[in-house]
Amino acid sequence: MMVLVKQGINTCVSLCIFCLSATDFLSTVAGFCSLLSRILMYLNIRRGFDPFAFYFFMLYMYAVLYDVSNTLTAFLSLERCLCVCLPLQFKDIFTFWRSVTVLVYIYLLCFGLLLPHFFSSGLEMRTSENYTFLALWLSPDRAAVEIYIGVVHFCQTIVVTSTVFVCTLLMIVSLNRSSKFQGGKKKGRKLNKNLEIESRGKNKESSGGTNTQQEGDEKISGNNPEASNGSILRGAKLLVKDHQKSGQTIKGLKSIRRNSDENTKPSRNLNVIKTVIALCAICFICNLMKIGVISATHLEPRFQFGKEYENLFEIVLAVYYVFQLLNCSLNIFVYYTFNQSFRKVLLHFICCKQDK
Template sequence: MDAAAGMNMTLETEDSNTTLDTPTVLPYANLMYFWAANVVGPVGLAILLFGLTTNITNIVVFLKVGVKDNVSTLLLSLSISDLTFIILTLPSAFGIAYSYFFVSTRHWPFDYRFVHFLFYWPAYTVYDISAFISVSLGVMRCACVAMPLKFKLVFTKRRTVITVFALFVLAVSLRVPVLTIFRVAWRTDPATNASSAYLAVFNREAMSRINDVLSRGLVVWINYAIMVSCVGLLSFKLAQASRIRRSYTSKGHHQTEEKSNLVEDRLTPKDLQVIKSVVLICSIFILSQLPFMLYSTARLINPEFTSSSRMQNLFGFFSQLGSTCSYLNASLNIFVYYNYNTKYRTVFLSMLRFGNKK
């Protein structure tokens, strides 16, 4: 995704004082630009502010509940990662909204490209961490289904913490090419001999291409395939458990040796609730990632589908849509936790009651 795609911006390059000029706008893209500027953009900003509140709430609740197992460790890590992503994205979102609504009167006391671009790639590096954590949740729950008796011994809290750290290192390593594109540099005004900071660009085209093939292409599709497979398997197991439960209820079975053996092999009601919550978290990720998957693949197929080509406004619309979906992905988990985590709901409601008493 390219920050502020479709906006009339130029960036100074490493090799000269030339700029990346805004190309001619295609007529059919005008409507797309209108929707991106006046609908999708403002909605995205509202979602970010909502996500800021929900993730702070999630972190406070999980800390009050206590981080005692692998699932709570991953959910807390996911909330921290989502909150960091939102914080890093907010400057760009505010900057874009300001540019849209105050184009004729805006005056930036500093290089406005700082808010639009400087935190963009760090933000989506953190978003990658959230994606990896979501994948880990799905994989661990699948392992829980495959080997319920050994699950707690294999995925301990300590190993989960190590896994989260390894995912952080992996995400940063994969994004190194684009993390080096934007840098703060200094220039001197010959007339006043005063120095000022500006955002310089280094090897943008080459580094972006590497990122397109690796992080936007191969890694994203692997994550997506794993996530879809996990959701499919877990959904099948949930449906199977539901059929077994209905079968015993309808036939009025009493506790027999056969049933006792089946119960030992089945997941507990608590496990089923956890699996339901993981399925929903993974499903939110799958749906929110779909627009990005489509336009990222289109970008690989058609090099003209970028923010610096004749298709810039069309690309800008889908880029803004994909960004908005990523904001949703980072903001909606609170509803999953509230509905499927009894301890979370109890602490959350107690915090509300305490707040009302004040």
């Protein structure tokens, strides 16, 4: 997040990646807090509050932030997909402030879908063995709310994963088409260059014959003043031609620089597209585990907490949490690989800290 702020958040992609990084950070912190409260549960430590209540709230907060992260990844993939497939209409569709509005709506939507969870749970004071502590409170209709939350998570995961898969596939297909088209253009340019070189060689041969004729004419003219004046004029013309050629070379160098500057823009866009494709691939692979776990709980009711397959369910949840943690933590390596400016700023931060 510090590197992104240092680079400048002035485009749709940079804003979306910053929000994605912030959401992943908060999601990881919430997951760490839930695991910390789980340790307190196993140690049976209750000093002013019930660790299970803290675990309950942190776990759902982690789930909501993870859903926001997946939705942001889907929006980022959709935004880049339209940039690749509809480059002319893209600037009119995705402006900076429209992206800000969409991001705000994503946060409101993800938290709004889980409002029944916040209304059906809370904290209350309880007494046990001459001391009071904060404990978890659940409403009588909490079972129905749990079913609703499970359906929302499953539907949202399916929509996000499908969007990411389709957009990534479209980006890969369009990039392959553009690379083939550019390859055909390069072949055509090479053929044109070869033809130009051949034509220049023929012109040099013809100009060589004319130069020998001019030298013979000069020898015949001898000390004739008119001939000498003609030779002076020819020399002046040659100087003018040399000056024009030098000017053309300078213009050529300037055009080469302009072309190199223009070529850096497509390379930057290609790196951004590669970054988004890598993020989408990580999101898709990690969410497959989530879809599998939710599907298994619906197909087998005993595969839950407090049921027959509780131990197996806890093991699967541990693996599922590892996949979610990877989804929230691998982004920085993707940015480091495909974004040269991100890599430079990050190394600058690291070197400054080592010097201190």
